[in-house]
Amino acid sequence: MILFVLCFILFMIGLYGVITQRNLIKIIIGLAIMEYSVILFLVLIGYIDGQTVPIISEGFEGGFVDPLPQAMVLTAIVIGLATKALMLSVAIRLYKKYGTFDIRKMKDLKG
């Protein structure tokens, strides 16, 4: 149970970063921390105490952790990579347009 609470605290750290920071790169880092906390939570759901990895090998006796959240989390990691690449490219584009990463100075709409 303490692990789920720590997951939630990690999510809140990411959310704090997204809300309070003004630098665009730091906002992206906060979003990444939130995503990793959700990934950790999904893996922890499938974890069973005292069981082995879900790989069938020679001395296999049955009893492994749930492999379904792990397979799902792999897809989530791939999508997270693609979205982070997109966010960084948009950040570079905004830096080219405004000359800064500060979101307070990006309020004037230049055509």
Place this chain on the structure above:
Amino acid sequence: MMENNVTTQQKTQGMTLVVKKICQFIAPTIFLFGIYVTIHGHLSPGGGFTGGVIMASAFIFQILSDGSILDKLRAEKWRLELTESLAIFTFLILAVLGLIIATTSVFFANFIPVGKLGDLISGGMIPIGNVIIGIEVCAAITSIFVALLIFKDEESL
């Protein structure tokens, strides 16, 4: 004109000699570890995506340490996209071969004999698919990095 030449030369310098040499030592090791993770994907944790990301990090190390030479990077980007598309096409051909050859004619059906459990050459189509996915992910992630780098260099010029 003279100023432009100086700035491009400064940009293509890269990092210091120590970083360059260390990256030359480390990058082949990282690439080899990526190949290991990829071809052992059906026996241990890891697989095509993980191995591909590790292999791409070797290329990214080299680009970061040696500095970005824009014309060379453009040529590499073209080749990277070709490699990525060819890998996807090969994966599709593998899936359609399962539809045609295998007795149970479904998409992605296995038509290669599965070996003994725990051997390196076993698992039927899964290791072949892992290798193709590894090539594809390596090309794609290096392509993303090179695209960001080209974009950054174009804006500052």
